[in-house]
Amino acid sequence: MRIVVTGKCGQVVRSMLESAHPGVEIVALGRPELDLAAPETIYATIANARPDIVVSAAAYTAVDKAEDEPALAYAVNAAGAGAVAQAAAKLDVPVIHISTDYVFDGNKLEPYTEMDEPNPQSVYGASKLAGEQLVAEANTKHIILRTAWVYSPYGNNFLKTMLRLGRERDEISVVSDQHGNPTSAANISSIILTICHSILSDKDFHHWGIYHLVDDSETTWFNWAEYIFTCASLKTNVKPIKSIEYTSKAKRPNNSRLSNDKLKNIFANSSFYDWKSSTDTVIGELVKS
Template structure:
């Protein structure tokens, strides 16, 4: 099975490339700029056709949440128009598309974990552009899995875990928001879930479970709770550590508003594919151990 993933340097793409090397019968190929540029829709089909996919993983995205407030046209060009073109190209090639989306399609006002049928109401440009991308993907290719995830981290790229470790190397105390809750999700686990689902799509030509799924780490915490676990784990391995001071969202203003509740229920994905993410402490422990070992 040949999995072609858009974007070369993103956390999910890099995790997929790593995971693919460890599995027999799976080849993961990443395509990105300049060959495939989501701001240049005319490049998409040719780049994907040349890569000869059995399944396309649409992972490339505009992810600068605050900057998107100043660059809405670019955010929508990549996350909506570009994502739609990737799904359309996959349809033209006769293959399914697995598209990555986000918890930011919700406003965070629900008391409890969001399920796939809950009403969407993005708070900012980034979330709105990703929601538009979901609609474009679904319209362009009926054989789609749209995977909403949240609070993604990994040994690769920029993410909250790496930020906490970097800050702990420079200071004794770090102020972290304590009133936003969610499911920390390792991109290593997202990659494992995608490969698991892709194998099912390959083996079952009559698969009828296409649609939207939530895919997030098991268990929930706040950003400050996540930070404490990261730094406690780092200390165990001789890495940087610091005290964490709880603050409110209002104490840390950002250009884009974040949902207070990013919790996602992954029960539908677990039921359809028989795969469950590890508990978030266990998964983040592995990533912190890898990063401190460096």
């Protein structure tokens, strides 16, 4: 199985490269050869990689900066994602596209399901929703995976930021009224590989569409920060604050919780983990490195 993944440095891409097992070849494509903001680079680059399946993981993820760069956010997250799906369609291969909880407004009291109506409140969220729509239009063989609060030993993420701040400061303030599912990139990678096997091993596979993929159980940014410091044996005091006290250009959803039920029902052999055990694992990897 040859999986072509867009992006070279993202958390999911790097986790897939780390977790690939015998019989699975991961080919990571990124700039300058493949640039989502330059659609003319996309088809030939993907075609030359000869994929059995394409994972569309590259994205513009600077949430606040997107408010000042909407054209670039849409070029990458919407037009670029659509071009990747179209390239896969021309090659007659499926595409798995990674999306986000930011497509929702965060006002629902329960976890969001795939049946809930999106209502993004930021340029980033709107550009990702536009990308979902273009992917679905371009390739009938599509799986769209919405995930949230992604972290890993790689790149920039909340867990690594907390560890850095915990070593630098005696006290930090963290938002306590935003709820979500911290999700390990390694777990996302593992489930993507499971989905790829399911698609390619079943010639009658027909379960295309949108799925939510997050780690089990939920928390707040504040409670997650406290847990991170406990795991890392850091004595930093965490002060809870409300979202309104945290200044940012882009509005974050107060409720980012996503329901995994559909994915669990369709891909029953997928493994899901509690966010605490996954946090323990990532902190352990960072301590060893």
